[in-house]
Amino acid sequence: MQDLKAELATMVDEAEWEWLIPHVQRDAVVIVTSGLELVDVGVALASDDVMAVQRWISEQLIYKPTSEQLADWGNDRNHRFNALIVQPYVLVQDLAA
DSSP states (O other), X not given: OHHHHHHHHHHOEEEEHHHHHHHHXXXXXXXXXXXXXXXXXXXXXXXXXXXHHHHHHHTTSXXXXXXXXXXHHHHOXXXXXXXXXXXXXXXXXXXXX
């Protein structure tokens, strides 16, 4: 588990809104609130920790972007996120939040 966490930590990168558009179009972007660590969510997804993921969804700590958020980001092409790809998802944290 520690190896996976270390590996995922090296894969976190900053992404511009433009780069996320194709992933949004295939409904693969998941927002991770600032209350959670991106890598911890990635580890839970990669290791199929259904209990943790379901809890975070129910507490709205991870969720799909709303149409309002997508419109806001579309109007600000320079909007930036921390991003982590854990196939088939792209986990993002809004750097402005």
